[in-house]
Amino acid sequence: MSNASFDEINALVEEYRDRCLWFLKPDFCANTPDEALRALDLIERYGDRSAYRRAEALRKWLSLHFKAAS
Numbered sequence: 001m002s003n004a005s006f007d008e009i010n011a012l013v014e015e016y017r018d019r020c021l022w023f024l025k026p027d028f029c030a031n032t033p034d035e036a037l038r039a040l041d042l043i044e045r046y047g048d049r050s051a052y053r054r055a056e057a058l059r060k061w062l063s064l065h066f067k068a069a070s
Contacts, residue, residue: 005065009036009058012043012051020046033066 009030013021021028021042030036040062043055 005058005061006030006036009039012054012058013039016043016047016051019048020051033062036062 013024013028013030017024021039024042028039030039037059040055040059044052044059047055
């Protein structure tokens with residue numbers, strides 16, 4: 001996974017941290033495909049519609065580039 005994609009996922013986490021990811025450690029940052037999938041799952045589950053769509057798009061990209069992660 002390119003750093004740019006991790007950056008996008010982590011930016012989404014930061015955007016939604018106060019609203020729906022308050023229970024994550026303050027220093028949580030997705031650095032592996034598994035961590036990215038966990039973060040995306042939480043955003044899809046607890047975020048709003050916009051967050052769900054953005055997380056879904058990032059999840060699709062992740063599954064295309066990391067077959068083992070899906």
